[in-house]
Amino acid sequence: MNKYWIWFSRINKIGAKAQNKLLEKYHNPERIWNLTKEELQEILDNKQVEIVLNQNNRENLEKYDEYMQKHKIKMITILDEKYPKKLRNIYDPPVVLYVKGNASIIDNLSIAIIGSRICSNYGKEVAKQFAYNLSKHNINILSGLARGIDTYAHIGAIQAKEITIAVMGNGLDIIYPEENRKIYDDIIKNNGAIISEYIVGTKPEKLNFPARNRIVSGLSEGILVVEANKKSGAFITVDFALEQGKNIYAIPR
Numbered sequence: 001m002n003k004y005w006i007w008f009s010r011i012n013k014i015g016a017k018a019q020n021k022l023l024e025k026y027h028n029p030e031r032i033w034n035l036t037k038e039e040l041q042e043i044l045d046n047k048q049v050e051i052v053l054n055q056n057n058r059e060n061l062e063k064y065d066e067y068m069q070k071h072k073i074k075m076i077t078i079l080d081e082k083y084p085k086k087l088r089n090i091y092d093p094p095v096v097l098y099v100k101g102n103a104s105i106i107d108n109l110s111i112a113i114i115g116s117r118i119c120s121n122y123g124k125e126v127a128k129q130f131a132y133n134l135s136k137h138n139i140n141i142l143s144g145l146a147r148g149i150d151t152y153a154h155i156g157a158i159q160a161k162e163i164t165i166a167v168m169g170n171g172l173d174i175i176y177p178e179e180n181r182k183i184y185d186d187i188i189k190n191n192g193a194i195i196s197e198y199i200v201g202t203k204p205e206k207l208n209f210p211a212r213n214r215i216v217s218g219l220s221e222g223i224l225v226v227e228a229n230k231k232s233g234a235f236i237t238v239d240f241a242l243e244q245g246k247n248i249y250a251i252p253r
Contacts, residue, residue: 002065002075003061003062003065004028004029004030004032004033005029005075005077005096006061006064006065006075006199007029007033007057007058007061008029008032008033008095008096009095009096009098009197009198009199010057010199011051011052011054011057012094012095012197012198013051014044014048014051014052015048015092016092016093016094016095016197016211017091017092018043018044018048019095020078020092020093020095021043022043022044023078023079023095025043028079032052033058035052037049037053040052040053064199064200064201067173067200068098068200071100071172071173071200072100073098073099073100073172073200074098074099074100074103075096075097075098075099076096076097076098076099076103077095077096078093078094078095078096082103083097084097084106084107084218084219085107086107086218086219087215087218087219089218089244090214090217090218090240090244091214091243091244092214093218094197094215095197096197096199097195097196097197098171098172098195098196098197098198098199098200099193099194099195100172100188100193100194100195101187101188101191101192101193101194102163102191102192102193103193105140105163105165105191105192105193106165106193106195106219107219108140108163109138109139109140109221110139110140110141110142110165110219110220110221111134111139111140111141111142111220111221111222111223111224112141112142112143112216112217112219112220112222112223112224112237112241113127113130113131113141113142113143113149113150113153113156113224113226114143114144114149114150114153114216114223114224114225114226114228114233114234114237115127115148115149115150115225115226115227115228115234115251116148116149116226116227116228116229116232116234117146117147117148117149117150118148119148119149119152119226119227120227120253123148123149123152123226123227123251123253124148124149124152125152126226126251127149127152127153127156127226127251128152128153128155128156128159129156130153130156130224130226130251131152131153131154131155131156131157131160131164132156132157132159132160133160135156135157135160135162135163135164136160136162140157140163140164140165140192141153141154141156141157141162141163141164141165142164142165142166142167142216142219142220143164143165143166143167143216144166144167144168144169144209144212144213144216144233145166145167145168145176145180145183145184145194146177146233147177147179147180149226149227149228149234150166151180151183154166154180154183154186154187155183157190157192158183158186158187158190161190162190163190163191163192164187164190164192165187165192165193165194165195165219166183166184166187166192166193166194166195167195167196167212167215167216167219168194168195168196168198168204168212169196169198169204169205169208169209169211169212170196170198170202170203170204170205170208171196171198171199171200171201171202171203172194172195172196172200173200173201174201174202174203174204176204195215196212197211197212197215209233210233210236213233213236213237213240214237214240216237216240217237217238217240217241217244217246218240218244220241220246221246221247222241222246222247222248222249223237223238223241223246223247223248223249224249224250224251225237225238225248225249225250225251226250226251227251227252227253228250
C-alpha cells in the first residue's frame with residue numbers, strides 16, 4: 001500500500017482539494033492508480049488528469065520507500081488514525097504527511113511563531129524569549145525553519161530543551177536553508193519533529209511555501225507574528241489562520 005500512497009503524494013500538483021475529492025469517491029490510492037482517463041475526467045480538469053496519468057510519477061516508488069525506511073521517515077496518511085485531528089478540520093488537508101522525529105507530539109497544544117526573514121535584533125530576541133517561555137509551559141513551538149524569526153523561534157525552544165516542530169516546503173532529505181542544518185538536527189534530538197507533505201527529493205520551490213503555511217496554521221492553536229511585512233509569507237499564514245478560526249497575536253517592528 002505504501003507504493004500507492006507514495007505515488008499519490010507525488011501527484012500533489014493537482015492540489016490537496018482534488019486529491020481529497022478522489023479519495024472521497026474511490027477511498028484509496030490503489031483504486032485511483034487504476035482509473036482511466038475518462039473516469040478521472042469526471043472529477044479533474046485535463047491538466048490534472050495528465051499529472052495523474054504521467055508515467056514518470058509511477059517510477060522508482062520502491063526506492064522512495066527504501067530511502068524513507070533507511071532514514072527513519074514515517075508516513076502518515078489522511079486515512080490513518082494517527083493523522084492529526086487539527087489538520088482534518090482545515091479546508092484542504094494534506095493527504096500525506098512525512099515525519100522525521102517524534103510523530104506522537106504533532107497534535108499536541110502548539111503555538112506557531114512566524115515573521116520576517118529580515119528581522120531586527122529585537123525581533124530575534126522576542127521570538128526566542130516567547131518560544132523559550134511558552135515551551136516551558138508544555139506548549140509546542142511550531143514554525144517553518146526559514147531564516148529570520150522562524151529560526152529564532154526554534155532556537156528558543158531548543159535552548160529550553162523543549163519540543164519544537166518545523167514544517168517544511170520541500171522533501172525531508174533537503175535542509176533549507178542549509179545554514180539551519182544544526183537546528184534541524186537539534187529539533188530531532190530534543191524529541192521534536194520535522195514534517196512535510198512533500199515526498200523526499202522535492203526541492204524548495206517558491207509555490208510550495210504558501211501551501212506549507214496552511215499546515216503551520218492548521219496545527220496551531222494560535223499564531224504569534226513577529227515583525228512581518230504586509231506582503232510576506234507570514235501574512236499568508238495569518239490569512240489561513242483567520243479562515244481556520246485561530247487566534248492571532250502580533251509583535252510589531
